[in-house]
Amino acid sequence: MIQKPRGTEDLFEQKAREFFSLEMIIRNLVDLYNYNEIKTPIFESTEVFKRGVGEETDIVAKEMFSFQDRKNRDLTLRPEGTAPTVRAILENKLYINEKLPLKLFYFGSMFRYERPQAGRQRQFNQFGVEVFGPKTAEIDSEIICLAVSILNTIGLEDHQVHLNYLVSGATREKYILDLKNQLKTFSLCDDCTKRLETNPLRVLDCKIDAKKFNDVIDMKSYLADEDMQHFNNLKSLLTNVGIKFVEDKLLVRGLDYYTGFVFEIKDANKATLLGGGRYDNLVHELGNVDLPAAGFAIGMERLVLALEVAQISLTEPIALDAYVIGLSDKAKHFANILLLMLRSEGLKVDFDFMNRSLKSAFKQSEKLNAKNIIIIGDNELKENVVVIKNQITNQEHKVKIEEIVNTIRKGN
Ligand code: HAM
Numbered sequence: 001m002i003q004k005p006r007g008t009e010d011l012f013e014q015k016a017r018e019f020f021s022l023e024m025i026i027r028n029l030v031d032l033y034n035y036n037e038i039k040t041p042i043f044e045s046t047e048v049f050k051r052g053v054g055e056e057t058d059i060v061a062k063e064m065f066s067f068q069d070r071k072n073r074d075l076t077l078r079p080e081g082t083a084p085t086v087r088a089i090l091e092n093k094l095y096i097n098e099k100l101p102l103k104l105f106y107f108g109s110m111f112r113y114e115r116p117q118a119g120r121q122r123q124f125n126q127f128g129v130e131v132f133g134p135k136t137a138e139i140d141s142e143i144i145c146l147a148v149s150i151l152n153t154i155g156l157e158d159h160q161v162h163l164n165y166l167v168s169g170a171t172r173e174k175y176i177l178d179l180k181n182q183l184k185t186f187s188l189c190d191d192c193t194k195r196l197e198t199n200p201l202r203v204l205d206c207k208i209d210a211k212k213f214n215d216v217i218d219m220k221s222y223l224a225d226e227d228m229q230h231f232n233n234l235k236s237l238l239t240n241v242g243i244k245f246v247e248d249k250l251l252v253r254g255l256d257y258y259t260g261f262v263f264e265i266k267d268a269n270k271a272t273l274l275g276g277g278r279y280d281n282l283v284h285e286l287g288n289v290d291l292p293a294a295g296f297a298i299g300m301e302r303l304v305l306a307l308e309v310a311q312i313s314l315t316e317p318i319a320l321d322a323y324v325i326g327l328s329d330k331a332k333h334f335a336n337i338l339l340l341m342l343r344s345e346g347l348k349v350d351f352d353f354m355n356r357s358l359k360s361a362f363k364q365s366e367k368l369n370a371k372n373i374i375i376i377g378d379n380e381l382k383e384n385v386v387v388i389k390n391q392i393t394n395q396e397h398k399v400k401i402e403e404i405v406n407t408i409r410k411g412n
Contacts, residue, residue, distance in 0.1 A: 260279075
């Protein structure tokens with residue numbers, strides 16, 4: 001039997017419904033914050049990610065699904081949504097002043113060649129937001145606030161916000177130099193020994209070595225006054241709206257574009273549900289336009305997993321207003337028209353398409369949680385009626401065709 005590729009998932013039945021409900025809840029919430037949807041292609045020129053995410057990151061160096069098309073163009077299945085969003089706003093010139101702030105959101109599949117495990121797949125889905133224009137603590141606070149309210153709305157209140165501020169600009173080089181010198185005094189894992197040369201900041205969030213770094217120099221002591229001011233403003237804005245956070249000096253994020261605040265939210269089991277931050281140079285990097293930006297992305301599978309663990313379901317149980325059974329060919333023909341009529345009245349109905357025996361058709365109606373069973377036979381057709389059995393009251397009535405909708409709505 002042909003099997004799905006490693007690290008991918010088939011979604012169906014209850015789990016597919018959970019994903020759908022989750023997406024609807026997030027869509028409603030993001031609408032309250034006045035964000036607009038952007039849909040970008042699933043694949044982009046590889047250059048978008050090399051220049052956008054950074055050649056030294058794990059994502060670009062090891063995890064991309066890249067290929068050449070028939071004209072030898074280098075393409076990559078998107079591993080994340082930020083760089084493509086930046087490419088799209090540049091290409092469509094969405095950065096003009098009247099459109100700012102540009103508050104965008106997206107849902108979509110992302111692809112990373114990672115070692116699959118719970119909550120880590122090769123194809124996964126992200127919901128993300130990106131805001132272009134403002135470089136203020138207020139918008140940073142709104143972004144974190146939105147992330148927190150998504151978690152609270154779906155019932156994952158037991159989470160922890162980790163916050164840090166990355167040093168950028170003139171003092172960054174000095175900090176990196178000092179950090180490198182300090183890290184050289186540690187015995188590091190093989191990956192970190194390499195990273196020390198290519199991407200020393202990433203050494204700080206190494207899963208193996210991070211425990212050793214409690215006393216490592218805090219990059220916040222290198223922050224310029226205006227960055228320090230921005231960070232302090234952000235922290236007091238968050239405190240004002242009741243958002244608790246922990247300052248995490250080892251939080252550096254795995255993508256190279258961040259320039260200011262960075263944050264991650266972890267669930268009760270310390271799994272990272274989402275992450276993001278400010279990336280003021282990326283638009284310039286990809287298109288020579290100066291435009292500050294910030295955002296975050298949530299892994300939808302991680303949320304569904306966390307909901308499962310917390311035993312929270314977002315879906316209503318399936319229920320039909322009526323299940324229709326036709327006892328003869330003529331009755332089945334009539335049922336076909338009846339279904340159309342009932343659905344046009346907004347009723348959720350289904351039909352015994354498998355021609356089951358009456359007994360198993362009744363069983364099927366129970367599985368589908370039908371509130372009513374409509375039975376049509378030749379005799380009923382002659383009298384212009386159907387039999388409706390109300391599954392809740394257990395009452396059975398002959399009902400005139402023109403009264404079916406009312407009877408179902410009234411529930412007697
Ligand atoms: P990221 O931290 O790479 O950031 O991914 C964001 C979230 O996507 C993670 O916290 C996690 O929930 C989920 N995720 C990542 N990789 C996987 C995977 N292999 N399987 C399942 N879920 C995964 C970004 O992607 C940035 N673009 C976020 C951002 C937006 N920063 C600013 N704007």
